[in-house]
Amino acid sequence: MSKRIAIVGGGYLGADLAKSLDDTADITLIEPRSHFVHAPAMIRAVVDPSLLDRALIPYDRLLSRGRVLRDRASGIDANGVTLADGQKVEADYIVVATGSSNATPFKPVGDDIDGLRQANQRIHGQLKAAQSIGIVGAGAVGIELAGEIAFAMPDKKITLISDNDRLFPTMPEKLGTALAGKLRDAGVTIEFGQRAEDLQSLTEPFSGRLKLSDGSEHGFDLIFPVLGSRASSALVTGLPGAQTSGANRVKVDAWLRPSSLPNVFAAGDVADAGDGMTIVAISRELPWLKATLKGLMAGKQLEEIKPYKPWGSKAPILVPLGPKRGNSFLSLFTAGDFVTRKLKGKDLFITKYNKLLKRD
Ligand SMILES: Cc1cc2nc3c(=O)[nH]c(=O)nc-3n(C[C@H](O)[C@H](O)[C@H](O)COP(=O)(O)OP(=O)(O)OC[C@H]3O[C@@H](n4cnc5c(N)ncnc54)[C@H](O)[C@@H]3O)c2cc1C
Known part of the structure; x- marks a missing residue:
């Protein structure tokens, strides 16, 4: 048996x-949940909600013998x-x-897939109407979000706030420097070494002012908390x-x-x-x-x-800035736009997960 x-x-x-x-x-x-949530696509879905259809995938075909208990x-x-x-x-x-x-709209609150769809629509609308965007947190999600908005909506004034003195401080320096250069080329302002204090919400975007650790205050039409x-x-x-x-x-x-x-x-x-x-x-x-x-x-x-052995410092990372540009660290070397686009930026692995859940 x-x-x-x-x-x-x-x-x-x-x-x-x-x-x-x-x-x-x-x-x-x-x-x-009724659907598998493909998180990497949720960032681009803020600028392109049409992606949601293929990034939220029903579980009903996943198993042939076993069962999925909802x-x-x-x-x-x-x-x-x-x-x-x-x-x-x-x-x-x-x-x-x-x-x-x-945070919303990157993952559902609890099991609520419909709620995620509604939050995506609402925040997409707020983003379209906004002129100035603040992104608090410059980890992979914050950096990608800045890149996606800058690519799809080049007229927005985007400020990315990082509490470090460079992007990806624990990775080879080249990765963070190249990404920061591309974000600046796309018109993004990066505030390094700043913490945003007393955020109005840690879990969903809001409109208002940010007080930074140097004492300065900045108003934004839309602020995304992206704190991990x-x-x-x-x-x-x-x-x-x-x-x-x-x-x-x-x-x-x-x-x-x-x-x-x-x-x-x-x-x-x-x-x-x-x-x-x-x-x-x-x-x-x-x-x-x-x-x-x-x-x-x-x-x-x-x-x-044999015990499990973690990646250590060799863990790769792929960081698209929209569908065309980006940088990656591939364990032994860093790569630029072409490789990042081919490996992730173009499709965001959406096809792979539709295959896994047998929708394609
Ligand atoms: C916006 C965003 C983009 C990302 N992009 C990337 C990327 O490009 N590359 C990368 O490597 N990582 C990325 N990540 C990280 C990645 O999404 C996570 O590492 C991944 O989701 C973790 O998978 P998991 O299976 O551990 O948990 P999850 O994907 O969080 O899934 C956990 C599941 O458990 C279920 N669950 C929770 N509690 C219970 C319970 N009590 N009973 C039953 N079920 C329960 C939930 O409903 C959920 O479906 C991203 C994360 C975010 C937020």
Whole structure:
């Protein structure tokens, strides 16, 4: 009889893992949203809402043998997962992939896909009407957002506010310098070394004034708070021995286990395995998890399996500034417009995820 695997959360980690083990195990994927949310496309969707149709992908074709339960998990123990309505999904192995939340309109609030569509429409309208745009936070999402708006709406006056003295301070200097140069070419002002204080909202765009750490004040027609993701770790933080780290993530051991329960794994944004909160990190965790679960199902002991090894400083990153320009770091070298456009800027991996969920 096939082993039962319960996967909690159908984001990049959970959906891909469920599909790839569908023919070797009895899979239950627990996911309250009606649609998979392709986050990288949500940035360009602010300037081009027509992208939403293909960036929100229904779950109904993902699995052939297993099932997707449209429900929210409320508890975990060594025998399985308890759902919000009290039902229990019994399992031999459990993978927690509950991911993270982010500001509107980049990720849904909770399970609300219609709410995300409405927020996208509303904010797109506000953006069209605005003259001056402030973007608070110059991580990958803030930088890409500045690039997308500058490309699609070149008449806007965009200010990107960074609390560092360069873009991507932990990556090779060339990456940040090249991106800053291209943003400036496109008319974006970058304020380095500034923190915005007393933001009116941390979770959705608003119109108003920003007070910066140097004491200056600036009015904007629209301000996007882009301050990073926060892990949805409530399911695992109460498990025996679980510990949290930055951004609300749960720490995992070298075999991606968040607690002393030997058959419970956690991966993706929710788990701090030494990687960033990215799909790039997941692209490394996935093959390890697939092989590990297959090994365990074949009777191996976990200790016989090689521990997971994070990317370290080699984690690649692709940063498009609209569909044509951008820069990337590809583990050994940095690349410019052509490579960034081919690998990501043109399609934003939308085709890849429509294939994964069998819509194409
Ligand atoms: C705007 C934006 C752009 C990005 N672009 C890139 C990029 O270009 N490249 C890159 O590498 N990374 C990018 N990222 C980061 C990337 O989106 C995340 O790393 C990724 O979403 C993490 O995947 P995940 O599977 O861990 O979790 P998520 O994608 O967050 O999915 C978690 C799932 O778990 C479900 N869930 C939560 N709680 C429960 C529960 N209690 N029960 C059941 N289900 C639950 C949620 O409904 C959700 O579907 C971007 C992020 C944002 C916000």
